[in-house]
Amino acid sequence: MKKITLLTFLFIAFVGFTTLAQNTVYVSSTGAGNMDGTSESTAFGNFGVAMSNIISEGDKLIIVGTITPDGANLTSKNFAFSIEGLNTSSTLAGNGGTGRLFTINGSSSANVTFKNLTFLNNTTTLAGGGVFFNNNAGASATFENCTFTGNSVTNNAGGGVILASNGNLTITDCVFENNISSDKGGAIVAGNSAIVTISGSLFNGNSGTRGGAIAVTGNGVDFVLNNSTFVNNTATSSDGGAMYLGGANANSSITNTTVFNNKVIYTTLNQSRGGGIRIEGTRPFTISNSLIYGNIVDDGTGTNTSDIGLAPLVELTLDHSISKTIIPVLTAVGDGGNDVFSTSIIEADLTSSNLMFMTSSGYVEYNSVSSSEDSPIDFGSDGNDVGSWDSGLALSLDKQDVLAANVLVFHNKSSNSIEISHTISTPLTVEVFSILGTKLLDLKNVTQRQSIQANSLATGIYILKGKSNGKSFSKKFIIN
Numbered sequence: 001m002k003k004i005t006l007l008t009f010l011f012i013a014f015v016g017f018t019t020l021a022q023n024t025v026y027v028s029s030t031g032a033g034n035m036d037g038t039s040e041s042t043a044f045g046n047f048g049v050a051m052s053n054i055i056s057e058g059d060k061l062i063i064v065g066t067i068t069p070d071g072a073n074l075t076s077k078n079f080a081f082s083i084e085g086l087n088t089s090s091t092l093a094g095n096g097g098t099g100r101l102f103t104i105n106g107s108s109s110a111n112v113t114f115k116n117l118t119f120l121n122n123t124t125t126l127a128g129g130g131v132f133f134n135n136n137a138g139a140s141a142t143f144e145n146c147t148f149t150g151n152s153v154t155n156n157a158g159g160g161v162i163l164a165s166n167g168n169l170t171i172t173d174c175v176f177e178n179n180i181s182s183d184k185g186g187a188i189v190a191g192n193s194a195i196v197t198i199s200g201s202l203f204n205g206n207s208g209t210r211g212g213a214i215a216v217t218g219n220g221v222d223f224v225l226n227n228s229t230f231v232n233n234t235a236t237s238s239d240g241g242a243m244y245l246g247g248a249n250a251n252s253s254i255t256n257t258t259v260f261n262n263k264v265i266y267t268t269l270n271q272s273r274g275g276g277i278r279i280e281g282t283r284p285f286t287i288s289n290s291l292i293y294g295n296i297v298d299d300g301t302g303t304n305t306s307d308i309g310l311a312p313l314v315e316l317t318l319d320h321s322i323s324k325t326i327i328p329v330l331t332a333v334g335d336g337g338n339d340v341f342s343t344s345i346i347e348a349d350l351t352s353s354n355l356m357f358m359t360s361s362g363y364v365e366y367n368s369v370s371s372s373e374d375s376p377i378d379f380g381s382d383g384n385d386v387g388s389w390d391s392g393l394a395l396s397l398d399k400q401d402v403l404a405a406n407v408l409v410f411h412n413k414s415s416n417s418i419e420i421s422h423t424i425s426t427p428l429t430v431e432v433f434s435i436l437g438t439k440l441l442d443l444k445n446v447t448q449r450q451s452i453q454a455n456s457l458a459t460g461i462y463i464l465k466g467k468s469n470g471k472s473f474s475k476k477f478i479i480n
Contacts, residue, residue, distance in 0.1 A: 025053045026086075028064035040064055040086065047072070054081050063090040063117060071099040075136070080111035085118075092131075094122030094151070104134045104141070104167070113142040119161070121150040129159035129189070130179065137193060140168040148187065152180040158208060158215060159189035165218075166192050173200040175362070181208035184244065185215035186233060193220035200227045202362045203242065207234040211244030211278075212262060216252075219281075223252040229364060229388045230257070230276075231357045235264045239309060240278035241295055248281045256380070258387035259292040260355060260364045264306065266297055272327040273297050274309030282313040289380040291364070291387030292323045293350055318344040320381040322374065343381070348374040363389035368408065371395040371476075383461075383478060394464075394477040409464050411454060411479045418452040418477070426469040433463045454479060 025037045031045020037053055040062070044050040047069045054061050057079040064086050084090075092101055101122050104110050119131045126133075130151040134141055141164070148161045157163060160179035169190070176187040186206030190196045196216075203213035212233030216223050223245060230242035238244070241262035245252065259276040266273050275295035279285050297306040305325040310316060315338040316330060322345045330346060331337025353366040353375050364387065369375050376386040377393050384390045392410035407422040422428060432441035440457065443450075446466075457479055464475045 022058035022060075023053065023056065024060045024062060025050050026062045026064055027067060029067055032064075057081070060084055062086050063092065065089055066091040066093050066120075068093050068095040069101050070095065070097070071101060071103065073103045073105070074110050074112055075104050075106040075108045075139075077110045077112065078108060080113075082113040082115055083117070084114075085116035087116075090116065091118040091120050092122075093120045096123075098123065098125045100124040100126055100128055100130060100133055100153075102132045103128070104136055104139045106136060107138070108136045109138045110136075111140045113144065114146055115144045116146070118147045118149065119151060123152050123154070125154045127155050127157035127163075128165075129153060129161050129163035130181075132162045133159075133165070134163075134167045134169065134194075135165040137166040139166075140170070142170040143172070143174050145173045147175045147177070148179055149175075149177050150179065152182075154182045156183045157189070158182075158184035159187075160185065160206060160208065161187045163189045163191070164194040164196060165190075166194055168195045169197070171196075171198045171201055175201065176203045176206055176213065178205045180206070184208050184210040184217065184238075186212050188214045190214070190216045190221045190223060191218035193218060195222040197222075197224045198226070198228055202228065203230045203233055204357075205232045207236055209236050210238035211235060211240040211242075212264075213242050215240065215244045215246075217244075217246050219248045221247050221249055221252070223247075223249065225254045225257055227256045227388050228258075229357075229362065230259045231261050231364060233262045235273075237265060239264055239266075239273040241275040241297075241306075243277045244274070244280075245277065245285070246280045248283050250283045252283075253286045253288070254290055255288045256388055257287075257290045258364045258389065259290070259307070260294045261357060263296045263298050263303075266299060269297055269299050269302065269304040271297055271304055271306040271325055272309040273306060275306035276308055276323075278309045279314050279316070280311040284315040284317065286317040286319065287321050288319040289382070289384075289386055290321045291376050292321065293348060294324075294355055315339060316341070318346065320344060320379060320386065322348045322350070322376060322379060322386050324348050324350075345374055345379075350374055350376070361389075365389060366391065366393075368393040368395060368475075378476070378478070383480070394475045407464075407466060407473070407475060409475055409477045411477060412451075413480075415451070416454050418454050418457075418479075420446055420450045420452070420464075422446070422448055424448075424468050428466055428468045430464055430466045433465065435461045435463065 026043035027050035028043040033042035037044040160181040186208035318341040330339040
């Protein structure tokens with residue numbers, strides 16, 4: 001009995017300690033109620049005071065409305081905590097001064113997560129990012145579902161939003177738009193031995209002299225990029241319209257990413273400047289399932305295509321990816337080079353796909369084309385589309401189809417249905433076959449928008465055959 005009582009006491013004490021340790025503090029621009037920070041209705045009116053109440057592991061600082069911090073040094077916070085937005089209006093804005101919003105610079109094991117926040121119009125002349133600077137190997141910073149708009153830095157250290165000189169930087173589902181650096185890295189600079197992991201994010205309209213969106217400058221930087229989109233970024237005088245990836249780290253990679261319509265402004269039309277990406281160093285580098293296309297170099301009087309530019313000693317593995325202009329031209333191992341690219345299209349023509357960035361979705365989207373034409377559709381190693389957008393479209397199996405371009409078929413995962421839409425004015429009949437040729441469905445007079453339950457169909461590849469006014473076509477689609 002005594003043993004049970006003791007264990008129970010210890011458990012209650014532990015739960016009570018944990019509850020006390022996880023403190024939630026609210027702050028708004030003017031405060032509210034008695035301003036003790038314990039709720040939205042009693043929020044602190046001063047950001048510095050609110051931060052001083054973040055004192056232990058698991059604490060949360062909740063931002064209500066728009067706050068203008070005067071620059072917070074997080075170095076003393078030797079524990080994991082978060083700064084989070086209450087809702088979509090939660091904003092950390094610049095105050096017209098010359099300082100950055102947040103700094104970690106010194107011996108620290110700080111572990112801060114920024115979540116559901118907008119960082120707006122902060123300008124700094126300090127060395128380090130316009131919003132955040134981390135210069136300690138023991139510190140970690142995570143940004144989740146954050147938007148960074150109109151931030152800038154005027155300093156040769158660069159980083160319009162973030163400079164990570166050491167430590168861990170993780171970015172997930174964020175948007176970086178119209179941020180500026182007077183030097184490198186319009187959005188982000190990573191140097192020294194930083195570990196940078198970015199996924200599910202959009203970089204649109206950022207600019208810097210080198211690396212319009214991102215500049216990696218340190219030999220020890222681990223840079224891992226997944227499922228992200230880079231459009232309309234500009235390197236204003238050097239290289240890497242979207243990304244400049246320097247250093248010697250062999251663990252860096254790009255996967256399921258789209259790099260489109262970025263540019264380098266340069267004195268000549270030197271295509272090796274990398275209108276999309278410039279990669280340097282003596283190392284291997286892997287790009288997988290990615291679409292790097294439609295990027296240019298601009299000398300002020302004209303333009304030229306420029307998707308990937310490589311330093312001479314970079315060994316590029318381009319796996320199930322699509323690009324148009326890579327300089328210098330890739331050379332396979334058997335031909336005296338060290339590049340691997342047999343699964344990729346390196347001189348693609350995607351004119352018929354009509355690539356276009358859609359602000360409504362945040363993706364570069366494209367049209368379905370004949371299976372004989374270059375297309376991102378189903379080109380990835382996993383059977384999904386190349387790049388960050390999975391269109392749900394299918395390629396026509398017959399180049400001569402005059403009807404296929406007017407018919408869309410895809411599998412809707414959420415409703416487990418086959419969705420068919422078309423613009424054909426004459427009656428349309430469709431049949432669905434397995435990849436082995438077994439007929440599974442037969443539909444007459446298909447409406448211009450028709451949904452068919454797919455509960456009886458297993459995961460796999462299927463063929464839709466259509467017929468209208470004596471003409472027929474075939475389209476492939478996938479259920480997964």
